[in-house]
Amino acid sequence: MKNTVVVGAQFGDEGKAKITDLLAQKADFIVRYQGGCNAGHTVVVNNKKYKFHLIPSGILYENKTCFIGAGVVIHPESFKKEIEELINDGIAQEKFTKNLKINPLAHITMPYHIDLDGADEIKLGKNKIGTTKRGIGPTYSDKYARLGIRIEDLFDEEILSNKLDVILPNKNAVLEKIYGLKTYTKEEILNLCREYKELFAPYVCFDWQNVLRDAKKNKTILFEGAQGVLLDIDYGTYPYVTSSNPIGGGAAVGASMGVKTIDEVIGVFKAYITRVGEGDMVTEQLGEDGSKLQEIGAEFGVTTGRPRRCGFFDVPLAKYSVLVGGLTSIALTKLDVYDSFDEIKLCVGYQNKKTGEITQMYPTSVYTHKNYAPVWESYKGWNKDTTKCKTYEELPENAKIYLKRIEELLEIPIKIISVGPDRDQTIFID
Numbered sequence: 001m002k003n004t005v006v007v008g009a010q011f012g013d014e015g016k017a018k019i020t021d022l023l024a025q026k027a028d029f030i031v032r033y034q035g036g037c038n039a040g041h042t043v044v045v046n047n048k049k050y051k052f053h054l055i056p057s058g059i060l061y062e063n064k065t066c067f068i069g070a071g072v073v074i075h076p077e078s079f080k081k082e083i084e085e086l087i088n089d090g091i092a093q094e095k096f097t098k099n100l101k102i103n104p105l106a107h108i109t110m111p112y113h114i115d116l117d118g119a120d121e122i123k124l125g126k127n128k129i130g131t132t133k134r135g136i137g138p139t140y141s142d143k144y145a146r147l148g149i150r151i152e153d154l155f156d157e158e159i160l161s162n163k164l165d166v167i168l169p170n171k172n173a174v175l176e177k178i179y180g181l182k183t184y185t186k187e188e189i190l191n192l193c194r195e196y197k198e199l200f201a202p203y204v205c206f207d208w209q210n211v212l213r214d215a216k217k218n219k220t221i222l223f224e225g226a227q228g229v230l231l232d233i234d235y236g237t238y239p240y241v242t243s244s245n246p247i248g249g250g251a252a253v254g255a256s257m258g259v260k261t262i263d264e265v266i267g268v269f270k271a272y273i274t275r276v277g278e279g280d281m282v283t284e285q286l287g288e289d290g291s292k293l294q295e296i297g298a299e300f301g302v303t304t305g306r307p308r309r310c311g312f313f314d315v316p317l318a319k320y321s322v323l324v325g326g327l328t329s330i331a332l333t334k335l336d337v338y339d340s341f342d343e344i345k346l347c348v349g350y351q352n353k354k355t356g357e358i359t360q361m362y363p364t365s366v367y368t369h370k371n372y373a374p375v376w377e378s379y380k381g382w383n384k385d386t387t388k389c390k391t392y393e394e395l396p397e398n399a400k401i402y403l404k405r406i407e408e409l410l411e412i413p414i415k416i417i418s419v420g421p422d423r424d425q426t427i428f429i430d
């Protein structure tokens, strides 16, 4: 396998984890490059469900290095809980100590980041983003404001102490004066950081420069994305986005192995579209079709349990995603969710409600989305069970027509089709 990035190509929850898990079989080195425990990634193996937030799902295999890159932000308590839950699910403890490595440059989500995420959302009121409240925005804000604490800082108490002298007065002022929230003493944070040091010690990879050099030379690398292109801080539906770069280019930055290490960027699309949190979605279906997609697709968030809003596949959005995400091929998931639909709609353009003008260009200002109505193409459903199809040939003819049209419009090949959550419910196309 070529070195491959798995990118969510819509609004997250496209089934990236299933695709990553499948490709991980052929990789030696799996690296998460951005996001934090806002991600909720489900892998199903022989009907058993594993849930991941921070830890690369490659941990399910033997002897694959699972690397958390510098672009990721880590909430220590969630990290601890995730490992405990995975051990409860039957993954051997030794696998974590042997295979899991963290770049010491990764930033830490501190307790005040979680407080601020919640407080910011309340303050925004009806303009709230609908975040996962995992402290993601405040952690990345501090990183860019150069007020962040990195994993490596935990291992030198003098450096940490000096940093806290700068950071804490700033954070406390915001917590207290703007939000009327509880402040933190330096001793309190130092004590927590001592616990964090113990927690991370078995995993932190101080030798990361050599480890990454070796990976570049000798290993097949899989870059595991979280969130999706339309949640990208630069290219998504700003401000209804996350605070990192899920796009393919984000992998070069967050995993720090250079752009030329990447050979292929697989964009994972659902056969329809979903979104959790605020922000418009032009093809959203508020009626029967949306409810049916939500029910059959079991569209509820892995991290927050919130219902996902559902709609039909949006081609202008997908073409935009191919462009800015740098996608070179497609993995299309959840085709089976359409098995009982009589009619399937595909949005092939946006019509300006005032001028009647039709465009294929994705309007980047989310505030203008309400001015557009989808231009639909209609496809006949197949009313057949696809969940046992193992080859492209076995798929119903109407499903093939739908897939061909998507491929034709997006101008990159569909290489993987997923017809169920399990590993073996997958069709690979040469």
Ligand code: GDP
Pocket (backbone or CB within 6 Å): 008, 012, 013, 014, 015, 016, 017, 018, 039, 040, 041, 042, 043, 044, 297, 302, 333, 334, 335, 336, 337, 418, 419, 420, 421
């Ligand atoms: P991710 O965040 O992109 O990894 O996706 P999530 O794990 O949040 O959500 C995808 C959900 O769809 C999970 O529950 C998967 O087990 C499930 N899933 C993945 N592929 C398929 C598929 O082809 N068909 C069906 N029915 N479910 C799928």
Ligand code: IMO
Pocket (backbone or CB within 6 Å): 008, 011, 012, 013, 014, 038, 039, 040, 041, 129, 130, 131, 132, 133, 134, 135, 136, 137, 225, 226, 227, 228, 231, 240, 241, 242, 243, 276, 277, 278
């Ligand atoms: P995976 O990796 C779907 C959404 C939140 C909110 C916005 C900002 O499972 O696809 P944040 O907490 O990141 O500041 O929230 O982004 N969001 C996701 N939506 N899947 C995810 O991850 C998401 N991670 C964040 O709902 O709208």
Ligand code: MG
Pocket (backbone or CB within 6 Å): 012, 013, 014, 039, 040, 041, 042, 302
């Ligand atoms: Mg998810």
